[in-house]
Amino acid sequence: MFEILEKTSLNPTVTKIVINAPLIAKKAQPGQFVILRATDKSERIPLTIADEDPAKGVITLIYQIVGAGTMELNSLEQGDQLNDLAGPLGKATETDGLKKVCIVGGGVGCAIAYPIAKKLHQLGCVVHSVVGFRNKELVILEDEFTKVSETMKMMTDDGSHGEKGLVTNALEALINAGNEYDQVIAIGPLIMMKFVCGVTKKYGVKTIVSMNPIMIDGTGMCGGCRLTVGGETKFACVDGPDFDGHLVDFDEAMARGSMYREFEGHAREEACRLYGKEG
């Protein structure tokens, strides 16, 4: 039912798949996610939708192989079926009324940031993009971002591509150069989003972040994805995944995200053995 129509490797750890999912494709908006199970033994994993084509009835997912769930997903090839796929879940990223926005993407988070940049561009909003990767080998979606951005900053940790430095350096430089953004939208590792929020708070620029906590059902039942936002308990699956970054308790989210680190290490080893790959 949910056939993988295309599978492309974007870099050594990041893969793009196009899946037949007409109902989801019809509804999906940038910022929303799906829950999937690769096989009938797999965990339910949330993945943000990278692109959708309602006419063709397909959605695109871009994922990084990080644990057993994504490794099982990656064992499927073109022509295989996902066991389960549900969505689109969560609230879409709000784009109404934005005139000038800086999109900050980090690593595989760029796969989620890009559709938002594209939509804003289509709506006539001025888009500046700052994207960051560890090194040149891991860069994804560079051409795509360039096409929809008036200004584009490529950052790598080791300087092997674009400028050497962190996304926060580039963002701060853009703000200091006199760019007045209605909003910054930051999507990437928690630590990156935390530091982006540190910068934007200083300059009083509203910042939206996309949170990806541990999740099971993804439909508002289990409460596993809870976060503290502005002192209140919020659930990423139904209240988010987008939140006001200046109100998110990132330290708590980072701590909760590490809850199963030990278990995941074992599960990853198991999956590696199963799929005969290097861990």
Next chain:
Amino acid sequence: MADMSLQKTPMPTQEPQIRNHNFNEVALGYTYEMAVGEAKRCLGCKNKPCVSQCPVAIDIPAFIERVAQEDMEGAYQVLNRSTSLPAVCGRVCPQESQCEGKCVRGIKGESVGIGRLERFVADWHREHAADSVKKPVTNGHKVAVIGAGPSGLTCAGDLAKLGYEVTVFEALHLAGGVLSYGIPEFRLPKSIVNHEINGLKELGVTIQCNTVIGKTLTVDELFDMGFEAMFIGSGAGLPRFMNIPGESLKGVYSANEYLTRINLMKAYQEGSSTPIMKAKRVAVVGGGNVAMDAARCAKRMGAEEVYIVYRRSMNELPARHEEVEHAQEEGIIFKTLCNSVEVLGNEQGFVCGMKCVEMTLGEPDESGRRRPVVKENSEFVLEVDAMIMSIGTSPNPLIRNTTPGLETNRHGCIVVRDDSGLTSREKVYAGGDAVTGAATVILAMGAGKSAAKAIDEALCK
């Protein structure tokens, strides 16, 4: 002449100290002889006080009479007239406050074991009768059911029997609702749930999993697709937390999450890829059936000490009597008149304790139960490495946010006009926890049943 022995035929069970290490079913079920013997205790009262307390109005004396006559298939047919899920109800209904609570035999001695007999008959039918479910002739009307839990499955089954073309939309990858994700294997084996669901499929019910109504499709889109009426049985929703310090520490679970990991995602099975904490000392906060399930699961997952922390006394525990008894036998420690005020964490951010206060009972509150009051200077620390919150849920917002004109109350529960389950939207009915807030399987089934009747009346007028 009825057997006048004062005691119910006891239910054979796994030994407590063995069963608290496995997930196999606790109650083993009556033997044929036990069932026939127990059935003979029924007086066959003409006014049937037991039936008046059954949310789905099973003709209890009629089915028990057939058991006594050893006509097990006949007994099953009586059950089948009123309930689509007898093997489930026989196991999880709170009989002591329903049918058995009104049993005349209970006035002097113990009531007839109605639930145990219901379970026996359903199990006997499953194991012995060649299922010859005949798909009814279709009447051409299409009905959508939202949620494949107890209320939705009941509504779907009743409508299918009347010839409706029913599609059940389920958000998760598996049908069953709380029967699949919530109630553990040792209380309700999943093979039984699957059997009941397959029975519905044979009746012609289509179950479409992985479809989140309110997201994948909306109620109005279902009407556009040709469904003429709808039943919303979307269940209880998001877990509540206490809003005390430390609730975000690693090792604090909602009961929904803990049970979902274990039941739906099979974390109890060897080699499961579902992560779960193997805690040694676990506190479950709450006193309902869900709390008992979570506590008993924790014990089976290898915890040495498991506490139920409940702010009222043993007398006010909302859980079924049998669940409390089973939990006690299995070594669950009841810390009643005790409330949690803070969760304590270690340097790595994992739970290492729970600060509690002792309570006393004051004057009755609006619920009629005596209000728990904090005892002064009674603070103490319970050493635990996991904490499971089982203090209720608030309704899921997905359907109410995407269905214009659907009235909900201040808690977010769907408002229904009367017992038919009709909502503020024409041809849209609702029932179960989505309407009442967290309640029981059988009440949800009763609501599904009434709605099926009302839908039939509305569409076939």
